[in-house]
Amino acid sequence: EMSELLDGTAEVTDKQKIEIAKWFLLNSPSGEIQYVAKDVKELLRNEKFYGTAAAEAFPIYNKSHMICLEFPNTSGEVLITSFNEIAKNEYLDPRSAQVAVVDHVKQVCERIRPAADEELPSSYIEEYRGALDAEVMKYVGEAYPSGFSSVYCINGKDVEEIGSDFELAVAISAVKTRPQNFCTGSWQSSWTMLFKDDLQIVEVKGKVQVEAHYFEEGNVQLDAKNECKDSTMFQSPDDCAISLANIIRHHEAEYLNYLQTSYSKLPDTTFKDLRRKLPVTRTLFPWHHTLQFSLSRDMKKSLGL
Amino acid sequence: YYEGGISSVYMWEDENEGFIACFLIKKDGSKSAHGKRGYLQEGSWDAIHVIQVAPEEETARYCLTSSVMLSLTTSDESSGSFNLSGSLRRQMSMELSISEGHLCNMGRMIEEMESKLRNSLDQVYFGKTKEMVCTLRPPSEIIDMSLPKS
Numbered sequence: 013e014m015s016e017l018l019d020g021t022a023e024v025t026d027k028q029k030i031e032i033a034k035w036f037l038l039n040s041p042s043g044e045i046q047y048v049a050k051d052v053k054e055l056l057r058n059e060k061f062y063g064t065a066a067a068e069a070f071p072i073y074n075k076s077h078m079i080c081l082e083f084p085n086t087s088g089e090v091l092i093t094s095f096n097e098i099a100k101n102e103y104l105d106p107r108s109a110q111v112a113v114v115d116h117v118k119q120v121c122e123r124i125r126p127a128a129d130e131e132l133p134s135s136y137i138e139e140y141r142g143a144l145d146a147e148v149m150k151y152v153g154e155a156y157p158s159g160f161s162s163v164y165c166i167n168g169k170d171v172e173e174i175g176s177d178f179e180l181a182v183a184i185s186a187v188k189t190r191p192q193n194f195c196t197g198s199w200q201s202s203w204t205m206l207f208k209d210d211l212q213i214v215e216v217k218g219k220v221q222v223e224a225h226y227f228e229e230g231n232v233q234l235d236a237k238n239e240c241k242d243s244t245m246f247q248s249p250d251d252c253a254i255s256l257a258n259i260i261r262h263h264e265a266e267y268l269n270y271l272q273t274s275y276s277k278l279p280d281t282t283f284k285d286l287r288r289k290l291p292v293t294r295t296l297f298p299w300h301h302t303l304q305f306s307l308s309r310d311m312k313k314s315l316g317l
Numbered sequence: 318y319y320e321g322g323i324s325s326v327y328m329w330e331d332e333n334e335g336f337i338a339c340f341l342i343k344k345d346g347s348k349s350a351h352g353k354r355g356y357l358q359e360g361s362w363d364a365i366h367v368i369q370v371a372p373e374e375e376t377a378r379y380c381l382t383s384s385v386m387l388s389l390t391t392s393d394e395s396s397g398s399f400n401l402s403g404s405l406r407r408q409m410s411m412e413l414s415i416s417e418g419h420l421c422n423m424g425r426m427i428e429e430m431e432s433k434l435r436n437s438l439d440q441v442y443f444g445k446t447k448e449m450v451c452t453l454r455p456p457s458e459i460i461d462m463s464l465p466k467s
Binding site: 155156157158159186187188195196197198199220222224225226229230231232233234235236237238239240264265267268269270271272274275277278279281282283284285286287288289290291292296297299300302 | 318319320344346351352353354356357360361362387389391395396397398399400401402403404405406417420421424425428431432435436437438439442443444445446447448449450451452453454455456457
């Protein structure tokens with residue numbers, strides 16, 4: 013089926029067209045999906061197909077890239093993630109106790125409403141969530157020139173007192189788009205914190221995803237991912253917040269270091285395995301001596317002709 | 318240059334008493350293939366050089382179009398995966414004396430072009446993506462850690 017598609021002999025079905033359109037949208041580099049959408053629309057020349065592909069692709073893209081949308085009254089922002097999804101187009105911002113209603117395809121927050129009591133965590137959980145949110149905000153303010161963060165309770169939000177487990181999630185998202193400089197990039201971290209009551213520890217799991225795209229007269233993309241684990245003691249909300257923010261700060265700084273080291277290894281080690289800068293002889297190839305090399309002569313020799 | 322790798326050359330005549338040559342190079346630099354240093358989980362380099370040759374009296378005009386496509390992935394247990402992929406295409410035209418023959422002329426042009434592309438990728442393109450990462454999260458020498466109050 014694929015070979016028929018590639019040599020142009022197969023008819024592309026409507027369903028396949030939508031899937032291909034979806035693929036292009038989902039794989040757009042950070043901050044470039046609207047440019048890709050414009051091109052995909054032109055390729056498809058079918059409003060209905062584009063509509064279907066976009067309706068399916070945009071929500072997935074927005075959540076995996078943890079995009080940040082401004083409130084209509086510019087009083088704040090909301091991150092779009094799987095952690096704070098209340099309904100298909102409703103996302104909770106615990107910091108302001110509001111719910112944002114969004115249009116995924118337009119990537120716009122259309123309106124905000126106050127969160128209902130049952131959408132918010134208990135005051136016990138809110139002590140932990142709020143303290144961590146404040147510490148993470150401080151860290152993100154220092155470490156990311158254009159970053160946003162939020163903290164959500166993803167399990168046990170109705171826990172009222174000591175004695176039960178609960179789980180918080182931290183989302184950090186930074187995007188830079190400079191189309192006039194042909195460069196875009198993004199950094200997303202998500203950290204889950206499982207507060208275990210019996211062991212009195214907090215189990216931390218982190219995921220970082222970094223992308224960058226440079227496309228001036230060429231096209232190169234970076235796609236880097238990492239996962240890590242850590243833990244700390246289950247203490248008071250303030251002490252936990254400081255400890256956990258330090259864990260995040262430490263691991264993310266280490267990861268940035270790793271990325272920088274990977275880049276520095278490229279010229280003489282990793283990239284060298286694809287093509288050396290100079291031949292093994294350390295001189296340019298002797299093109300004027302090519303009469304010395306002859307495939308047919310070598311073959312004749314080894315065949316004994 | 319490749320310490321492994323495969324290449325093919327195809328040539329055909331064109332209507333102006335000249336000819337066109339196509340030099341294709343493919344390298345799999347992953348550690349399971351021809352990656353000598355063993356850092357790459359996945360690594361592929363594809364170069365396509367198409368050179369049009371138009372002979373004149375004592376010289377010939379050469380028009381070279383080169384494309385390089387590559388993808389490299391390093392990965393290890395503790396640090397996750399790191400992938401750079403991309404493509405570049407450039408053109409170069411030269412009029413050269415044919416005293417040393419076409420092979421010399423074409424070969425030197427292709428070698429110069431390929432090295433230029435390789436260096437451009439390494440220094441400019443990879444460098445710009447690194448610059449973007451450092452713009453998103455600038456490296457800081459001082460890790461300012463708060464201490465718990467208790």
